[in-house]
Amino acid sequence: MIKISLIGSGNVAHHLIHAFESSSEVELVQVFARHKESIQLNISEEKIISDYKQLKQADLYIISVSDDAIFEVAEQLPFSDRLVVHTSGTKPMHILSDNNRKGVFYPLQTFSKNKTVNFKQIPICLESENPEDLKLLHQVANLISDKVFEIDSEKRKALHVAAVFVSNFVNHLYHIGEEICRENTIPFEVLKPLIMEVADKVNYLNPKEAQTGPAKRGDMQTINAHLKFLKDNPNQQEIYQLLTQAILNQNEKL
Amino acid sequence: MIKISLIGSGNVAHHLIHAFESSSEVELVQVFARHKESIQLNISEEKIISDYKQLKQADLYIISVSDDAIFEVAEQLPFSDRLVVHTSGTKPMHILSDNNRKGVFYPLQTFSKNKTVNFKQIPICLESENPEDLKLLHQVANLISDKVFEIDSEKRKALHVAAVFVSNFVNHLYHIGEEICRENTIPFEVLKPLIMEVADKVNYLNPKEAQTGPAKRGDMQTINAHLKFLKDNPNQQEIYQLLTQAILNQNEKL
Numbered sequence: 001m002i003k004i005s006l007i008g009s010g011n012v013a014h015h016l017i018h019a020f021e022s023s024s025e026v027e028l029v030q031v032f033a034r035h036k037e038s039i040q041l042n043i044s045e046e047k048i049i050s051d052y053k054q055l056k057q058a059d060l061y062i063i064s065v066s067d068d069a070i071f072e073v074a075e076q077l078p079f080s081d082r083l084v085v086h087t088s089g090t091k092p093m094h095i096l097s098d099n100n101r102k103g104v105f106y107p108l109q110t111f112s113k114n115k116t117v118n119f120k121q122i123p124i125c126l127e128s129e130n131p132e133d134l135k136l137l138h139q140v141a142n143l144i145s146d147k148v149f150e151i152d153s154e155k156r157k158a159l160h161v162a163a164v165f166v167s168n169f170v171n172h173l174y175h176i177g178e179e180i181c182r183e184n185t186i187p188f189e190v191l192k193p194l195i196m197e198v199a200d201k202v203n204y205l206n207p208k209e210a211q212t213g214p215a216k217r218g219d220m221q222t223i224n225a226h227l228k229f230l231k232d233n234p235n236q237q238e239i240y241q242l243l244t245q246a247i248l249n250q251n252e253k254l
Numbered sequence: 255m256i257k258i259s260l261i262g263s264g265n266v267a268h269h270l271i272h273a274f275e276s277s278s279e280v281e282l283v284q285v286f287a288r289h290k291e292s293i294q295l296n297i298s299e300e301k302i303i304s305d306y307k308q309l310k311q312a313d314l315y316i317i318s319v320s321d322d323a324i325f326e327v328a329e330q331l332p333f334s335d336r337l338v339v340h341t342s343g344t345k346p347m348h349i350l351s352d353n354n355r356k357g358v359f360y361p362l363q364t365f366s367k368n369k370t371v372n373f374k375q376i377p378i379c380l381e382s383e384n385p386e387d388l389k390l391l392h393q394v395a396n397l398i399s400d401k402v403f404e405i406d407s408e409k410r411k412a413l414h415v416a417a418v419f420v421s422n423f424v425n426h427l428y429h430i431g432e433e434i435c436r437e438n439t440i441p442f443e444v445l446k447p448l449i450m451e452v453a454d455k456v457n458y459l460n461p462k463e464a465q466t467g468p469a470k471r472g473d474m475q476t477i478n479a480h481l482k483f484l485k486d487n488p489n490q491q492e493i494y495q496l497l498t499q500a501i502l503n504q505n506e507k508l
Contacts, residue, residue, distance in 0.1 A: 158438035166431035167452045168467030169497040175461040177420035184412035190377045198421045199453035207429040213422035243423040
């Protein structure tokens with residue numbers, strides 16, 4: 001049995017607690033939450049604490065709080081030389097307190113409290129100061145996920161930039177698509193199967209090979225018609241122009 | 255039984271033939287292909303023709319060829335006053351020949367010959383010159399798909415622009431994500447579950463509500479760190495800047 005305590009009650013903490021509770025090889029020792037009522041999971045009440053002094057011995061302490069609070073929380077832990085990790089994609093490992101052995105346990109996914117996720121499919125990115133701790137983190141991660149990776153702080157920074165492109169920016173393009181539909185009284189429903197298929201294709205094809213459309217074909221007639229269509233929305237037009245140019249440049253490189 | 259003949263042997267034609275063959279209420283009369291060997295489906299050989307003069311009577315003729323060939327093909331059909339439709343997302347209905355009754359039967363999806371698709375989930379966008387023909391097109395579309403929409407040529411133009419944003423441009427952002435991973439020796443695998451989840455969210459949330467990330471939070475510290483990270487790739491940096499600004503502008507509108 002691996003003894004784990006969790007500090008935090010946000011979306012990531014919520015999903016991690018749920019995943020650990022489902023594993024027969026993890027003993028969830030305690031969950032720290034400033035406000036006990038924020039823990040809406042089926043765990044016995046005596047395990048939920050809101051005073052750091054009550055934290056018992058565990059093999060692993062996972063700090064899953066907002067980025068800006070990690071340092072402060074890590075400094076308040078009333079023990080030393082134990083394994084303490086954070087779950088952030090943006091913060092380096094070293095921001096944790098020097099009092100304890102440091103590590104990162106970063107599940108790369110966009111979590112919403114009300115949408116269930118299959119944790120087995122969520123990549124977990126690991127890092128630690130020493131090989132022994134990394135071994136334990138691997139053991140824990142493998143219990144709840146089929147996709148475990150070692151990613152150091154430097155790589156995690158790059159990974160986060162890439163994640164912004166494929167999630168936040170992609171979502172903004174969905175928003176533009178929805179807006180164009182709305183303004184032309186077309187139901188956005190029409191585009192949803194296309195959105196799903198384009199995403200699904202990354203599982204079969206390299207995105208560069210999967211590219212299609214007017215820019216890929218160098219079809220300037222359609223591109224110019226589209227730019228003209230967007231003339232009343234300079235922001236959308238600029239995005240169209242820039243991404244089309246990027247795809248055209250890509251063609252030249254082939 | 256609705257009698258349908260198909261003209262063309264590309265990806266869309268291929269998937270349509272397959273869908274019609276699976277319906278007990280459609281009689282696939284003939285398939286026209288310039289090169290018979292391009293039809294790799296289990297249909298009897300006498301149905302495949304490569305001479306327009308052999309085209310028999312049918313209730314509906316579907317021209318599924320490349321955009322630039324539609325007009326020429328329509329002009330060559332050796333009959334008049336029959337219902338002839340094309341399957342293009344970009345071309346208006348009127349480019350079809352005046353010899354026949356015009357319509358559009360546009361399945362909005364990205365097709366690859368080797369990847370099976372569930373046609374029931376593919377939106378079909380319909381248009382026709384007269385209500386009687388529209389009724390027949392609805393009947394046919396409902397036989398193979400659960401998602402049937404009436405979209406006139408003007409709206410279809412807007413829809414195509416929106417589709418470029420949510421498919422070609424989104425795919426280019428996947429490409430950038432893959433490139434950043436590759437350059438930093440991170441397996442692109444790490445990002446795939448995130449890609450799928452962001453796409454899946456459009457089924458539950460409006461994209462504007464679903465937005466997350468540094469730009470949404472107005473987290474200028476992370477944004478500036480990312481821009482610095484991208485300093486050696488002006489093209490990626492420009493795309494980052496423009497899309498971040500677009501999300502920041504969006505925040506102000508809320």
